Amino acid sequence: MMELSEVIRVRHAVRRYTDKPIPQDIAVELQNTIDQYNREGNLSMQLKLNDPAAFEGFLTDYGIYKGARNLVAIVSDRTSDWEERCGYYGAHVLLRATQLGLDTGWVRQFGRHLRRHVALEQGERPRFAIVMGYGVSHGHQHKSKRYDQVARVPDGMATPTWFRAGVEAALLAPTSLNQQKFTFALRSEGRTVETKEGFGPCTRTDLGIAKCHFEIGAGPDAGFVWA
Incomplete structure (x- = not known):
């Protein structure tokens, strides 16, 4: 298994996925990771698997997610640091998913039809989502600042x-x-x-x-x- 220092160098955003399901053992590892960072970050990230309609017709600034059926909904309360917490702890989950052999993408627009995937406590809101699965390709490197x-x-x-x-x-x-x-x-x-x-x-x-x-x-x- 790759070290995280290598994972951050090989991971690229993916928006086209195959219908290959995520195996149970990997799903368990993902859930354990989510549970850990929910505790540390005071978040309510939620793993949702195998819903072919999850991203159907969902258009973002980057384009359409095709074939995507697995996601982690990033849910937080409304305390002042929620934005940074969602990014920091969500990134840990995203990198762990990559380490487990999955392709991923960070979804910054939580559309209405995605809201049916989450359970909300009082004061919570869905903020972002991480799409994951097995990509048609592994994405490509984007231009970066110096x-x-x-x-x-x-x-x-x-x-x-x-x-x-x-x-x-x-x-x-x-x-x-x-x-x-x-x-x-x-x-x-x-x-x-x-x-x-x-x-x-x-x-x-x-x-x-x-x-x-x-x-x-x-x-x-x-x-x-x-x-």
């Missing part, structure tokens, strides 16, 4: 290897309309990383996804902290 367009290091400071690796991993994160409107800045003491989202649709959620990627790219021994 490291120096999103990274900031104090003048005169040598860039730590872990910081550059983290930023480069963040640049592989899926973002709305591929806008990549985030920045990562290292403070002068060389340990604290500041982040900032830009302006545009879903930028706070995109930042959460990018932070997940950054942590994976930087590695468990980087020893940095978020500002």
